[in-house]
Amino acid sequence: MSDELFHFIGGKPVFGTSGRFHELPGIRVPLAGKREVDYAVEVAVAAQDEWAQWQPDRRLRGLMDFLERVSDELDGCPVMVPVWNAAPAVACGNSFVLKPSERDPSIALRLATTFLDAGLPPGVFNVVHGDREAIDALIAHPRVDAIGFVGPSAVAESVQATALAYGKTAQCFHGTRSHLVPLPEPDSDQVVGALVGAGTGPASEAQMATSLVAQFAGRAPDPVVERLAAVYRPDFRRSAGSR
Known part of the structure; x- marks a missing residue:
C-alpha cells in the first residue's frame, strides 16, 4: 500500500482532487489539475498582500532564519534549485508557488514547512505537485507574473517560449552548463x-x-x-x- 503525498497550500497540507497520480516506490504523488493550481495561486496572491507590507529588514530576518534551518537540516540539488528561485523572489516581497519534479517531491514539502517555521506567513511559499498540465496552468494564470524553470533543454525551451507568449518574465536554466x-x-x-x-x-x-x-x-x-x-x-x- 503506497502512502499518498499532498500539496502544501496556505500553510497546510491539501490532498489532491484531480484523481491523477505519479507512482513512486511506496509513494503516490498527486498531479494537480488547473483547479488546484488556480487555488494555490489565489492563496499566494492573498498572502502576498501582507508579506509585501513587511519592512525589508523584517523579511530578511525571516529569510536568514530559513537559510540557517536549511543549512542545518537539508542539502543537495533538490533544495538548492528551488531556493535559488524562491529566495530572491520572496525577499523582494513576492509569494511563490513551487511545482517540484514529480520524481523528487518530498523535499519541497520540507522546504514549505521550514519557511513556516522561520516565521513567514502561510501562503507565501506553496507547493503544488504535478506534470505538464500543472506547468501550463501556472504559465497561463493571469496572476502569475514570472516563471522560473530548471530542467531538460527541450522542456526549458518550451516553457520559456510559452511564458513569453503569455507576456511573462521567464528564467529557464537547462543543459547543465x-x-x-x-x-x-x-x-x-x-x-x-x-x-x-x-x-x-x-x-x-x-x-x-x-x-x-x-x-x-x-x-x-x-x-x-x-x-x-x-x-x-x-x-x-x-x-x-x-x-
Whole structure:
C-alpha cells in the first residue's frame, strides 16, 4: 500500500482532487489539475498582500532564519534549485508557488514547512505537485507574473517560449552548463586553480560543475585561457562567440 503525498497550500497540507497520480516506490504523488493550481495561486496572491507590507529588514530576518534551518537540516540539488528561485523572489516581497519534479517531491514539502517555521506567513511559499498540465496552468494564470524553470533543454525551451507568449518574465536554466567569467587582470594561478576545482570537484552533482569559461575580448586576459588549455589538454576545446 503506497502512502499518498499532498500539496502544501496556505500553510497546510491539501490532498489532491484531480484523481491523477505519479507512482513512486511506496509513494503516490498527486498531479494537480488547473483547479488546484488556480487555488494555490489565489492563496499566494492573498498572502502576498501582507508579506509585501513587511519592512525589508523584517523579511530578511525571516529569510536568514530559513537559510540557517536549511543549512542545518537539508542539502543537495533538490533544495538548492528551488531556493535559488524562491529566495530572491520572496525577499523582494513576492509569494511563490513551487511545482517540484514529480520524481523528487518530498523535499519541497520540507522546504514549505521550514519557511513556516522561520516565521513567514502561510501562503507565501506553496507547493503544488504535478506534470505538464500543472506547468501550463501556472504559465497561463493571469496572476502569475514570472516563471522560473530548471530542467531538460527541450522542456526549458518550451516553457520559456510559452511564458513569453503569455507576456511573462521567464528564467529557464537547462543543459547543465555553468559559466564562469574571469574578472580583468586576475591572478592567473589563483583563477586557474579555482576553475579546475569548480570543473572537477562536484563529481556527484554534475550540474554544478563548471564546464564553460567565457572570455570577453579586452577584458579577460589570454593567460587564463592558455593555462586552462595546458591543464585540460587534450580535452580542452575553444569556441568563438559573437560577443
